[in-house]
Amino acid sequence: MHASFNLAAELDAALMAAASAAGLVDAAEFAPDVRPADARHGDYQANGVLGHAKARKLNPRATAEKLVAALPAGLHDACAIMIAGPGFVNFTLKPAALLAWLRAHDTEDHLRAGAASAKHNQTWIVDYSSPNTAKQMHVGHLRSAVIGEAIARLLAFSGARVVRDNHIGDWGTQFGKLIWAYKRHLDAGALAQDPLEEFERLYKAGHHAAEAGPAVMDEARAELVKLQGGDAENLAIWRKINDVSLAAFQQIYDRFGIRFDVALGESFYNDKVGQIYRELSGCGLAVESDGALVVFHPEHPRFKQQPLMIRKRDGAANYASTDLATILYRAEHFHATGALYVVDKRQSDHFEQLFLTAQKWFAQSGRPVPQLQHVDFGTILGEDNRPLKTRSGENIKLKDLLAEAEERAFALVSGRSLDFPEAERRAIAAIVGVGSVQYADLSQNRSSDYVFAWDKMISLEGNTAAYLLYAIARIHSIFRKLAARPNDLAIEGAASALETPAELALARKLVKFPNALDTAVGQLRPHFLCLYLYELAGEFSAFYNADKVGVDDAGIRGRRLLLCARTLLILETGLRLLGLRTLTRM
Ligand code: ARG
Numbered sequence: 001m002h003a004s005f006n007l008a009a010e011l012d013a014a015l016m017a018a019a020s021a022a023g024l025v026d027a028a029e030f031a032p033d034v035r036p037a038d039a040r041h042g043d044y045q046a047n048g049v050l051g052h053a054k055a056r057k058l059n060p061r062a063t064a065e066k067l068v069a070a071l072p073a074g075l076h077d078a079c080a081i082m083i084a085g086p087g088f089v090n091f092t093l094k095p096a097a098l099l100a101w102l103r104a105h106d107t108e109d110h111l112r113a114g115a116a117s118a119k120h121n122q123t124w125i126v127d128y129s130s131p132n133t134a135k136q137m138h139v140g141h142l143r144s145a146v147i148g149e150a151i152a153r154l155l156a157f158s159g160a161r162v163v164r165d166n167h168i169g170d171w172g173t174q175f176g177k178l179i180w181a182y183k184r185h186l187d188a189g190a191l192a193q194d195p196l197e198e199f200e201r202l203y204k205a206g207h208h209a210a211e212a213g214p215a216v217m218d219e220a221r222a223e224l225v226k227l228q229g230g231d232a233e234n235l236a237i238w239r240k241i242n243d244v245s246l247a248a249f250q251q252i253y254d255r256f257g258i259r260f261d262v263a264l265g266e267s268f269y270n271d272k273v274g275q276i277y278r279e280l281s282g283c284g285l286a287v288e289s290d291g292a293l294v295v296f297h298p299e300h301p302r303f304k305q306q307p308l309m310i311r312k313r314d315g316a317a318n319y320a321s322t323d324l325a326t327i328l329y330r331a332e333h334f335h336a337t338g339a340l341y342v343v344d345k346r347q348s349d350h351f352e353q354l355f356l357t358a359q360k361w362f363a364q365s366g367r368p369v370p371q372l373q374h375v376d377f378g379t380i381l382g383e384d385n386r387p388l389k390t391r392s393g394e395n396i397k398l399k400d401l402l403a404e405a406e407e408r409a410f411a412l413v414s415g416r417s418l419d420f421p422e423a424e425r426r427a428i429a430a431i432v433g434v435g436s437v438q439y440a441d442l443s444q445n446r447s448s449d450y451v452f453a454w455d456k457m458i459s460l461e462g463n464t465a466a467y468l469l470y471a472i473a474r475i476h477s478i479f480r481k482l483a484a485r486p487n488d489l490a491i492e493g494a495a496s497a498l499e500t501p502a503e504l505a506l507a508r509k510l511v512k513f514p515n516a517l518d519t520a521v522g523q524l525r526p527h528f529l530c531l532y533l534y535e536l537a538g539e540f541s542a543f544y545n546a547d548k549v550g551v552d553d554a555g556i557r558g559r560r561l562l563l564c565a566r567t568l569l570i571l572e573t574g575l576r577l578l579g580l581r582t583l584t585r586m
Pocket of ligand 1: 127129130131132167168169323326341343
């Protein structure tokens with residue numbers, strides 16, 4: 001074996017080659033399906049022999065034996081290979097192979113280089129966060145931002161070119177009422193102090209006035225028509241509202257470490273929807289219905305009756321028209337392989353209809369059909385199992401949520417490290433607080449709802465950010481105490497062969513990082529990486545309790561410090577890929 005990054009993939013390839021060499025029936029169709037095994041069965045298991053043999057009426061065990069015999073000698077040197085049960089092939093890495101992998105994967109760049117084959121030559125648009133302007137970000141905006149950022153980082157690490165696009169809702173009908181109120185009820189002092197609060201107040205004022213009197217409703221509508229017609233005064237107000245909104249959003253993004261490459265909101269596509277109407281009507285996909293332009297999908301059980309509306313009766317564009325224009329723009333401008341829409345699962349009908357429409361339209365117009373995927377997520381619930389709100393039933397603002405997270409993290413940090421200067425405890429709390437909120441979200445299967453529970457998420461116990469950050473801080477402190485540093489070649493060079501059960505168990509977990517990454521990227525589900533990191537930190541604890549690191553024997557000390565260094569590297573890399581910041585003391 002060559003200590004390649006993903007050992008399971010290497011074994012998979014070796015079995016494929018062996019299949020041809022051994023003259024296996026239909027060797028070209030053989031899929032070895034090598035994956036990490038339950039620790040009792042070694043490190044990796046090939047599950048594919050059984051099915052392949054059965055389907056061709058071959059004896060699975062005999063087939064497995066033939067394959068194993070055809071594997072190159074180097075592989076037999078690197079791992080113990082056993083045939084188990086009816087025809088599984090189990091691989092157990094020998095200590096030298098484990099050590100070779102650990103030595104080779106010494107920096108984040110080397111890990112990245114190993115991972116960067118999966119998405120080579122692909123460009124992915126990640127459409128995430130995407131809030132509507134003129135409102136503050138609230139808890140309903142948390143998941144898209146946090147999950148989207150993690151997915152963007154995971155894809156980039158896997159070698160893709162990633163375009164982070166904030167598809168902000170900056171062109172809604174809300175602007176009619178807002179501009180109406182802005183012109184009449186603006187409080188300049190409040191605007192200077194907290195503009196988004198003021199815009200929200202104005203919007204509510206406009207909304208109530210319009211509800212109360214049809215005359216106001218008409219005036220608000222007229223403001224919207226003026227805006228859409230390019231009226232200079234209304235455009236200036238609109239621009240100001242959007243600028244202020246974006247600046248406020250950026251303050252939240254900064255705390256999550258989010259930087260968008262582009263923020264092409266709905267308004268950007270204003271002048272691009274005409275082409276959509278023309279093309280979709282032209283190829284017969286879109287038809288007029290009650291004055292609106294709609295797309296039916298006759299083969300679909302629901303969308304044959306509920307069409308996708310792409311132009312409203314009053315001629316205005318809507319969510320679907322801009323989304324169609326966006327798909328075309330991304331294909332033409334970014335040459336995107338595909339786009340990932342990190343959006344609440346309640347919008348799944350919209351995306352299903354949108355994607356169906358785009359696929360037919362692209363195919364009919366002879367364009368390569370992009371890969372479009374709705375990366376959905378569930379709702380954040382309160383401890384009463386209902387969507388999380390404040391006591392008075394309002395949406396919880398993200399800035400308040402993050403402030404509370406930091407306060408609670410400060411209490412946690414002060415509880416254990418009261419001897420640290422307050423400024424340092426505050427700095428740690430900022431990382432632990434925000435990280436806990438991110439991690440609590442990411443560690444759940446994104447498609448499920450989850451209960452937001454402060455005490456569980458800001459805790460040193462369980463699968464939490466604080467637990468992992470503490471593990472990282474502890475490894476840093478081991479190095480400090482031994483006056484050593486990670487990647488000291490003199491120390492690591494002296495490392496002798498891994499021996500104790502705890503050393504071997506930790507090494508076996510470390511080499512599986514690529515598989516956790518693969519699963520998380522393949523399914524676009526960061527929780528697989530979270531679970532891996534949590535288990536890795538557990539293995540590290542077991543190792544640290546069982547085996548003393550600071551021993552005199554240079555060989556033993558070297559290999560144990562090597563294990564510490566690689567655990568640190570993978571925990572730090574993993575948390576960074578999830579979007580968290582890490583620390584060296586806690
Ligand atoms: N602004 C939308 C909302 O708040 C989300 C946009 C998602 N992205 C998209 N291309 N439709 O619900």
